[in-house]
Amino acid sequence: MFGIGDFAKHGRVSVRMLRHYDEIGLLRPARVDPFTGYRAYEGSQLARLNRIIALKDLGFTLVQVGGILDEKVSVEELRGMLRLRQVELTAAITADRARLVRVEARLRTIEDEGLMPSDDVVVKSVPAVRVAELSAVAGGFDPEHISPVIQPLYEELMRRLGAAGVTPTGMGLAYYVDLPDGVEVHAGIEVGADVEVGAGVGVGAGVGVGASVPGRDFDVVDLPAYERVATILHRGSMDEVMPDVQALARWIDDNGYRTLGPSRELYLECPEDKALWVTELQEPIGPA
Numbered sequence: 265m266f267g268i269g270d271f272a273k274h275g276r277v278s279v280r281m282l283r284h285y286d287e288i289g290l291l292r293p294a295r296v297d298p299f300t301g302y303r304a305y306e307g308s309q310l311a312r313l314n315r316i317i318a319l320k321d322l323g324f325t326l327v328q329v330g331g332i333l334d335e336k337v338s339v340e341e342l343r344g345m346l347r348l349r350q351v352e353l354t355a356a357i358t359a360d361r362a363r364l365v366r367v368e369a370r371l372r373t374i375e376d377e378g379l380m381p382s383d384d385v386v387v388k389s390v391p392a393v394r395v396a397e398l399s400a401v402a403g404g405f406d407p408e409h410i411s412p413v414i415q416p417l418y419e420e421l422m423r424r425l426g427a428a429g430v431t432p433t434g435m436g437l438a439y440y441v442d443l444p445d446g447v448e449v450h451a452g453i454e455v456g457a458d459v460e461v462g463a464g465v466g467v468g469a470g471v472g473v474g475a476s477v478p479g480r481d482f483d484v485v486d487l488p489a490y491e492r493v494a495t496i497l498h499r500g501s502m503d504e505v506m507p508d509v510q511a512l513a514r515w516i517d518d519n520g521y522r523t524l525g526p527s528r529e530l531y532l533e534c535p536e537d538k539a540l541w542v543t544e545l546q547e548p549i550g551p552a
Contacts, residue, residue: 265294271305275313290316290330318342322349365503366407385496385515390546392489395437395452396425396459396482402447405440407503410449414438417451424482430459436531439487452485459484487528490548494521498545501538502529505545512545521549 272279285291286303291312293303312333319329319337322345398417403409418436425432434454441448461484462477477484494516498508516523525548533542 265304265306268293268303268305271309274307275310275317277313277317285316285326288326288330290326290333315342319345322346362408362411362503365501366506368504385494385512387492387494387549390490390493393434393437393454393487394457394459394461394484395487396421396430396432396455396484397450397452398424398482399448399450401443402449405447407505410440410447411503413449414451417449418453421451421453421482425453425455428480428482430455436534437487437528438531439526439528441526452487455484461486488525490525492549494547494549496545497532498541498543500541502541502543503538505543508545512547516547516549517552520552522552524548524550 266274268279268282272282275282282291282303282305286293291309294306294309295304296302297304315333315337316329319332319342320326324332398421400413400417402413432453433456436451436453438452439450441450460477462480464477464480464482494512496508496512496515498505528546530544530546531541532544533540535541
């Protein structure tokens, strides 16, 4: 038998915590001296204490912990709960990091207000281009909505192109179409003129898609040429793109232009480290 102090030491918890667990009926002492009130615990009770602490650290309330323990949770079940909690915490950490990146990007945008990036914006013409693509709908234009949609689209597109024996001939090119309740995201990559224009069977039609092509599960579209496109280079992760997007928008407005068509992103360099990405943001423009 162990006194409460020794039991707390061996269990790596506080005496105050053991007293609380006793009060709520979660972990009763093996014996309580009727005269002194001193609590005593058996070594075997460390097993229940370990389960209490593990479940509490997994995010369960003490009431929930009591219910789980009453159901005689097994070690295998605890391990499964731990794995699930690990996935949840990892996702939460990733989301928090992405949120901090977006806040930093917004802050840089605020700091750059009033500064005109005239040296950074280049106006040029772009030729027509044939792309293989997949599309999906995102909730909005912000990176929080776009990134979770476009990244899986590109992964799936490359898989489908490989299965179809189609080899890309150029860089990735994404474009966005505004919808009443969201944004239509098109993840594309340049392909050769020998790849027939048309929609894949069973997938949504993209802009400019003609008849469906049997046996193909991606779209192929011809994006039009533009005589004038305002462009700016973004260096880094697309989660940090906001300052350059708004800098380009301010330049267009301040120089008497308006946007004529869907904005595009041309992925010039896409190494594994997204901090080293180089992306050309393109806005087709004409007189306001």
